[in-house]
Amino acid sequence: MLDLLAVRLAELRDDVDKVKRVADLAESRHSRLDGLRGVRKDVWDGLLEARRMILEIRGDAPELERLGDLDDLLIDLDRKMSRAGVMLDQLDGSMIRLMNTDTMSARCGAMLDEIDKLEGALRAGTLDRPAAWAAVDELTDTTGRRLFADYVDLLGGLTLRDTGLDDRVSELTDRLLDELTVPLRAVPARPADLTGDHALGDLVMLWFPEWTIWDVPLFGHEAGLAWCRTSPLAGNLLGDDPPARRRTLAADAYAAYALGPAYACAVLLLRMRADSSDVDRAYVILAVLRSMAVDGMAAAVVDLVEQCWQGAISERGGDPAPARRAELDAFASTAYATLRDISSFRGFDAIQWDAEAAEPYAALDRSQERGSGGASVRGLLNAAWAARLTLADPHDAHALREVADAARALLGPRKAMLPRERHAGRPAQARPSSRTGDYRLPYQGR
Amino acid sequence: MSERDWFATQVAQATLDLARVGKALVAEERLGNTTAAVRDDFVLLLRARAREVEAVAGTGWAGLERVRRDRVAPVLAAALAVLEGIQLRGHPFFRPTRIAAETLLDALVDAGGIGRTVLLSVGDSDRFERLAGLVRTRFPDAGVWGLPILVHELGHLVADALPAPGDKDARPVLFHLDRSDDPLLGELFADVFATYALGPAYPVAVMTLRARPDRFDDATATHPSWDRRVWTMVAALRAQADLAADPLTAAGHRRAADEVARRWKALNPVTTEPPKRAEEDARGLVELLDHNAPARLGFDPLIGLAPLVDALDRGQPPAGDPVAIVAAAWRWRLAHPDGPVARVDTIALRALAGGADA
Numbered sequence: 094m095l096d097l098l099a100v101r102l103a104e105l106r107d108d109v110d111k112v113k114r115v116a117d118l119a120e121s122r123h124s125r126l127d128g129l130r131g132v133r134k135d136v137w138d139g140l141l142e143a144r145r146m147i148l149e150i151r152g153d154a155p156e157l158e159r160l161g162d163l164d165d166l167l168i169d170l171d172r173k174m175s176r177a178g179v180m181l182d183q184l185d186g187s188m189i190r191l192m193n194t195d196t197m198s199a200r201c202g203a204m205l206d207e208i209d210k211l212e213g214a215l216r217a218g219t220l221d222r223p224a225a226w227a228a229v230d231e232l233t234d235t236t237g238r239r240l241f242a243d244y245v246d247l248l249g250g251l252t253l254r255d256t257g258l259d260d261r262v263s264e265l266t267d268r269l270l271d272e273l274t275v276p277l278r279a280v281p282a283r284p285a286d287l288t289g290d291h292a293l294g295d296l297v298m299l300w301f302p303e304w305t306i307w308d309v310p311l312f313g314h315e316a317g318l319a320w321c322r323t324s325p326l327a328g329n330l331l332g333d334d335p336p337a338r339r340r341t342l343a344a345d346a347y348a349a350y351a352l353g354p355a356y357a358c359a360v361l362l363l364r365m366r367a368d369s370s371d372v373d374r375a376y377v378i379l380a381v382l383r384s385m386a387v388d389g390m391a392a393a394v395v396d397l398v399e400q401c402w403q404g405a406i407s408e409r410g411g412d413p414a415p416a417r418r419a420e421l422d423a424f425a426s427t428a429y430a431t432l433r434d435i436s437s438f439r440g441f442d443a444i445q446w447d448a449e450a451a452e453p454y455a456a457l458d459r460s461q462e463r464g465s466g467g468a469s470v471r472g473l474l475n476a477a478w479a480a481r482l483t484l485a486d487p488h489d490a491h492a493l494r495e496v497a498d499a500a501r502a503l504l505g506p507r508k509a510m511l512p513r514e515r516h517a518g519r520p521a522q523a524r525p526s527s528r529t530g531d532y533r534l535p536y537q538g539r
Numbered sequence: 540m541s542e543r544d545w546f547a548t549q550v551a552q553a554t555l556d557l558a559r560v561g562k563a564l565v566a567e568e569r570l571g572n573t574t575a576a577v578r579d580d581f582v583l584l585l586r587a588r589a590r591e592v593e594a595v596a597g598t599g600w601a602g603l604e605r606v607r608r609d610r611v612a613p614v615l616a617a618a619l620a621v622l623e624g625i626q627l628r629g630h631p632f633f634r635p636t637r638i639a640a641e642t643l644l645d646a647l648v649d650a651g652g653i654g655r656t657v658l659l660s661v662g663d664s665d666r667f668e669r670l671a672g673l674v675r676t677r678f679p680d681a682g683v684w685g686l687p688i689l690v691h692e693l694g695h696l697v698a699d700a701l702p703a704p705g706d707k708d709a710r711p712v713l714f715h716l717d718r719s720d721d722p723l724l725g726e727l728f729a730d731v732f733a734t735y736a737l738g739p740a741y742p743v744a745v746m747t748l749r750a751r752p753d754r755f756d757d758a759t760a761t762h763p764s765w766d767r768r769v770w771t772m773v774a775a776l777r778a779q780a781d782l783a784a785d786p787l788t789a790a791g792h793r794r795a796a797d798e799v800a801r802r803w804k805a806l807n808p809v810t811t812e813p814p815k816r817a818e819e820d821a822r823g824l825v826e827l828l829d830h831n832a833p834a835r836l837g838f839d840p841l842i843g844l845a846p847l848v849d850a851l852d853r854g855q856p857p858a859g860d861p862v863a864i865v866a867a868a869w870r871w872r873l874a875h876p877d878g879p880v881a882r883v884d885t886i887a888l889r890a891l892a893g894g895a896d897a
Binding site: 387388389390391392393394396397400442443444446447448451479482483484485487 | 784785786787788790791793794840841842843844845846848849870
């Protein structure tokens with residue numbers, strides 16, 4: 094007799110196997126390119142051999158002039174092969190290596206173990222059928238659904254990255270995360286969440302429709318969560334087993350410190366709900382920024398964002414001042430003091446603004462010549478947001494697109510990853526500080 | 540000698556005196572390029588007065604005396620002030636501040652588009668001498684800290700000399716001031732001018748160095764009360780925000796206005812927000828500058844002063860335009876109320892002198 098429970102368990106096992114295979118295939122994208130590279134080398138060697146033979150024949154029989162035409166044809170083919178090689182390298186460079194294969198395998202393996210246990214318990218009679226059905230439902234509706242959704246998003250995001258359809262946002266985020274020496278990579282994805290629940294190992298997911306230059310600063314929060322998980326400095330700030338809310342506030346403080354006003358622009362103007370639910374987070378972000386951006390354009394950006402945010406909260410009948418203001422002031426102050434001990438990068442304060450954002454901002458200003466080679470991504474993002482807020486009408490969609498296009502143009506030509514990065518699959522990292530010891534990641538600070 | 544010859548001799552002598560004053564000014568080579576306009580003004584003025592003296596030949600002794608007293612004497616006094624000023628400005632003690640002040644004032648004169656330079660000298664108080672176009676800084680000078688107050692004095696020159704766009708003979712500020720029945724509005728224009736050009740550094744400087752609690756609410760014959768003056772400056776910053784070309788610049792001006800207002804309330808706890816009159820005065824005066832002066836005269840609140848403040852704190856003369864250096868010096872002073880004021884003064888003056896050399 095057909096047993097529906099057994100059918101469902103078999104189907105679930107098959108699905109998980111499929112996910113595992115697809116993950117392996119995703120990682121094998123590079124090996125397919127390696128195969129193409131091998132073919133290219135074979136053709137190249139053949140061409141060289143053919144040209145060598147022509148030279149030899151012409152040496153023996155100079156009257157065979159038509160061989161010269163053949164040689165020209167081979168030279169042209171050689172040039173075309175070289176161009177194909179460059180394109181191949183660029184394609185390879187645009188692909189990231191998946192560093193979370195272990196995580197994915199572990200998740201699949203854990204599910205398969207669960208299925209094995211369930212089947213074993215059913216066979217042994219130690220689990221009755223109602224309990225087995227409940228366990229299958231649990232596996233299907235929670236763990237399995239989450240795993241499948243994550244993988245669909247992951248594959249879609251990888252396709253967008255690999256094909257360059259993401260408007261260079263992947264490149265921006267990769268470079269930003271490199272600047273912060275955070276070993277993460279970002280991919281476009283379906284779910285939108287700032288709490289970090291949708292991070293897959295070293296991959297950070299960002300909701301695809303928001304995959305624009307304006308949203309890139311949001312990755313600061315993910316970098317902040319990574320810092321909270323791994324840095325002893327964060328441990329001192331948060332204590333053992335901190336509640337999720339406190340971790341979120343610490344990640345916000347980190348992002349504000351690392352990315353400066355651009356983070357407040359992205360998170361307050363684009364993401365947070367203008368009601369009481371995000372008042373505490375906004376307060377901490379602005380408090381950290383006010384400690385850093387004391388002057389000039391940086392301070393003006395923070396002021397403008399704060400005015401806009403508070404106006405929206407008030408308009409909806411809320412109070413922009415948090416109920417636990419004293420507690421949040423103390424937290425922001427301690428967090429800022431802690432973050433200043435990070436040794437691998439300097440916070441994006443007014444001095445960094447001048448060093449990193451002033452030049453790209455001048456380049457984005459329409460009155461000045463374009464060209465700001467070598468700008469940091471932090472500087473570029475802050476300059477782009479400042480340019481957006483400097484528009485006579487900051488809501489003009491056409492003008493916004495122009496600013497975004499100009500900012501991307503400042504990145505310069507698309508670069509292929511260095512071979513070492515392709516091989517290692519993770520960004521180059523700063524050398525750990527002598528005070529941090531070798532056992533810690535370099536962004537963890539003192 | 541007949542009385543007629545005697546009278547003619549005195550007329551000739553008066554004309555000769557004026558010519559000798561002209562020679563004295565021309566002989567003073569230290570006037571230099573920056574004050575050539577002052578010398579040119581005097582040449583024309585002396586020539587006009589000589590013609591007036593010659594024209595009194597038929598009016599008798601009373602007419603000659605009137606021209607001497609009312610027309611010639613002020614010009615001679617002004618010329619003497621210029622020569623005296625030139626001697627004093629060359630004094631080694633005054634040199635560092637003089638170079639710095641000239642760098643700042645020349646930059647503002649250039650940005651203001653008034654088309655004439657200003658002669659800087661020392662006196663017993665900070666003031667502007669209209670006829671000579673002379674700005675005096677008081678002795679001893681206050682170094683970089685007193686420079687914003689000289690910009691206020693420059694404001695009086697700007698009021699006299701600022702033309703309207705497309706009409707170099709029009710004087711819109713003077714017209715505005717004359718039309719008002721408030722004799723103190725000229726001082727408020729100088730305050731607004733200095734605030735417009737220097738940003739919050741000017742209100743902060745006068746509040747710190749000049750304001751007196753016993754005169755917070757009382758006007759003098761020549762100056763409005765400090766409360767009226769400061770609130771007009773705050774309102775001027777807010778008017779600049781309202782006229783700003785973009786929201787970010789507006790936010791920068793508002794931030795400056797809030798900062799000055801906060802400081803003034805701390806000094807003068809019984810004060811209240813800008814009275815309506817201060818807002819109206821400030822708006823009218825800021826609009827005058829906005830309509831008639833080049834845009835580059837206005838202080839840019841988006842300039843990043845932090846690197847300059849940091850350099851001053853480290854003892855390094857920062858590179859920057861004169862307005863930014865003065866603004867940074869005052870920002871440093873506010874951040875370090877008990878800091879080494881004399882040391883930063885020296886560094887800031889050196890930075891301004893570096894700008895002049897460049």
